[in-house]
Amino acid sequence: MQYDHAVIGQMSRSRRSFSPKARHILYKTATFLLVTAAFVFLYDWLTQGPLSGILNMEDISRKTKGYFVPICAWVVAAVSLNLVVGFSGELSLGHAGFMSIGYSTGIVVYNLLTKGYGWENIYLSMAVTLAVSGLLAGIVGFLVGIPVLRLRGDYLAIVTLACAEIIKSLLQCFYVALDTSEGAKLLFAFPKNTLNGSGITMLLKGPTASAPIGTKGTTTDLPALYIISFALVILTLLVVFNLTDSRTGRAIKSTRDNRIAAESMGIPVTRHKMIAFVTAAVLAGMSGALLANKSTYQPANFNLDMSIMVLVYVVLGGLGNVMGTIFSTTALYILPEELRFMKDYRMLVYALVLIFAMVLSNNPVIKRWFTSFTSLFRRKHSITLFAEESRNAYAGSKDVLADRTSEPLVVEEEALSDTKAALPVLEDRVAEAEPAAVDAEAGIQPAAADTKAEDKDIFTMLYTADGTPLDEESMRRIQVGLMLYDAYGDIEIGDVTEMKQRKEENKKKGRKKDKKSGKKGGGKA
């Protein structure tokens, strides 16, 4: 397939859209705004503040009250797992292990601070608790990372699973009590419970569930907890965004995409995977500590099932997609609570959702259908079609391009699979073609070199490197491709004659053509 050297200009005179960089900043800002808005609204509702007065909202139900804090905790857990799975490209099946450590540490530290040392400020106590829990989980994450991160793919997943099980197993034999008889002291026992005596409060009771923070002896600090949860989520977002959009983040992403290439560029792979892993562990630990408020768990609850649940949140939200993870976590947390019947069948529905989501999103037939379906609604992007471009871009059109080029959408060769779809469109286009626009049969007449920029339409902006117009054949191919993109949001680069031949053959075989009528006329004039 031979193309002449040319830089092909954009296709449609679409509205100016944002550059990828701008879009990303918008995305991040939107994520922050979303979380803040949710918090403000719910906090106001909780405290029956001014906003709920304006909106005339009734007192918040007890059940809904109890959503915000756990959802924030799970969001932090899911976003941190996304750091490992989505950005670092490693499957971790042991995330619950880090949450477990955070949970246990949270209970111990918070009780020590409040009951032991008599701290009264909930913000300070929780802040220290979160910090210590995160730190401890991070240390464990580092220790786990040492054997884990030198393995590849499936082996890494299994070892994370094994590590989480080891953590679970050890915590089930761990007993901690607070001795308030003379000052505050922590008593430890492993593996059997040898702690007894009056004046001590059992904090971690081995395999049985520990009392969550804040039930006895403290008032319901729900509004304060709301603020703390919100702060933790914002912290998580800051950490994840700042990490991934940086030199370190790029290095981490490169280790995901191609390990050997990353190493050859001088990037120590294990170290960067460790950064992602430990950061995720710290955040997971903090989320565990947050969960310790009001949720009752025993070490055995932080098992493979929980790790998988968080993984499901991540996968359904999109690998590497933070905002998506927030949505999926919230939805998958609330839905079983709200839909009574679903509670019993919850796992069944999860299972079916998982299977269908994976099968459908990876099935080539369905992918194609989806692409052609959404092209009807898709905004026209400016595209830059590449065809063995040379570095001698034609200067004349460059300014025009620079003005209008937004998201250059380049053809993905794998996406071009079927020419069958191309043929009916070609027919339609030819039928609908406006006289001033392109004509697939006759080819197109390129404009003279001195035509003013504004008068040039896309097809006239095609020149070779030394300024001579493109030959007809190339023009025709390019134009066909662009028209197909118009119809499908997808491109077929091929030979018109070839396609016509194939069409004839298909006709003979009597195959049903899928007639897809695209919208706009072909060839923007």
Added chain:
Amino acid sequence: MTEQQVKKVRHSETRMVPYPSKAIVPERDLNVTPILETHHLGIQFGGLKAVDDVNLIIGRSEIAGLIGPNGAGKTTVFNMLTKVYEPTEGSIIFNGKDLSGRSIVQASKMGIARTFQNIRLFGQMTVEENVRIGLHNQIRYTTATALLRLPSFWIKEHRQHREALELLSIFGMENMADVRAGSLPYGAQRRLEIVRALATGPKLLLLDEPAAGMNPHETEELMKTIARIRDDFNIAILLIEHDMSLVMGVCEGICVLNFGKIIAKGTAQEIQNNPVVIEAYLGKQKEESLA
């Protein structure tokens, strides 16, 4: 190695010599430590000796070529130079330092960069991000700086951005900076790999079949670009290539490998007329020239 020793080695065996027609070239590299020397370099996989007794010397600003039939072991040599494989025999002296026992990352930091035969771009990242990966060890700041978004973060990021665009402009690719690397056409991907390798600030650039899949016009462009890169960046380049027009046109010294062993070394003229080389490529019957 002292200057005396260098001169001695240079005279005692067939070695890469600068292209004779450039008058300044012989002086250019002879008085300086060669950028790369390999002594009896070899590797054995199980019972198979993939590379055997390879001795190379490459001058500091030389464009050298490594050619040979398919399976001759050329990419294996590259892999050893970049420490993807550890040689089982012989040694590599890069810029005066021994490379044995070093890791891939260390080799890269010392100044060897490469492109890959099967393109290994970071497909999900953009073109600019790929180049910025190359700049990872050139323009640095700590993770803490990134997390806290300290001023040096913004300054260095901007510098990386500018550098990346400048490097991309060598091939005129600066307007594709935000395109996803995986969706570029083949030729552009190859070029991006070269840009990315250059971004690491190497002293020696290894190009593995840079002209693969290019038509004659593009190959000519590439030749000019390679020479320009050598001149502008003042580095040495070692190419593996099958396209003889490129090799003969731009390489100052050529080494021919077959079945893991060197069968000839010399300038383009010498190689073209070397019967052993012709036989290796074409078999005993044919006697067509390779030019």
Added chain:
Amino acid sequence: MDIMSVIINGLSIGSIYAIIALGYTMVYGIAKMLNFAHGDVIMVGAYTFFAAAHARNLNGPAGPLIAVLIAIVLCALLGMAIEFLAYRSLRQAPSLAVLITAIGVSYLLQNVMQTVMSLDGVDRFFKNVLGVVISENNDKPIFGADTKMITDLVNMQSLDIHLSETLTIPGLAIVTIAVNLVIVVLLSLFVNYTKMGKAMRSVSEDRSAAQLMGININRTITVTFAIGSALAAIAGILYCAFPHELVPTTGSIPGIKAFIAAVIGGIGSIPGALIGGLLLGFVEQLSRSVLPVTELTDAVVYSVLIIVLLFRPTGLLGKKIREKV
């Protein structure tokens, strides 16, 4: 610590793990996927046996054996169905997608057994139409969340070997170990000497080359799943006879442990699965008898995996994967 009983129990449970591990290792080696749902096929096998063995018209000495056969056949069919419905369309998909689907199938099996199968209509079908009687007045559901035991069905005490007054090798242990050895031998013979076996080996080495040689990939993978699931059924019956209680989640823990055993031995290697399984079983029983607290047993067992992988990153008998650069 009674060393003999540790050894006997270790070999016994180890054999069960080995049988399950064989299923994992074959599917991984040939279809290149981790079939997370394998553990739950064990559970289905045990339930099928349970229901079939309690069927009224299967009385008599041959009853349990026929029930075993029914369980094997049904599980083989189940395995083939799962492969066809869930995994086949994901052959080209990234391995994360396949893993998640497998997890989905695993939960599906567990929950169907817990909820759907214990629905009134289904239950009555089994009791009235198929004649399954599980208790005196037969009012409890056959499947569903409450615990069942199959020890009365698998009474092997007649095979006990009494070595001394205090030491008896339970008949069940003998049968388990014997079954395991027979399976391993048969499977090795099958894989090495039959046409389908060779096809399986070639698919596991290079799928596209095998396809080019005219091997029907679909059929090969289907057979792999069928064999693996059939083995799972056997393992499920033996596992519950060990004894372990039978509930919808019975299969997950032995599934995970056997999976770890397969990885320890080197995933993709049949002798590796055997060694891994036996090793794991032995370590587990040893820890259980030596450690002060039983909860710590798991910590030891999983640590074995980490230790092995530290020294041999692809398992004891695993192949070293060289990446082409």
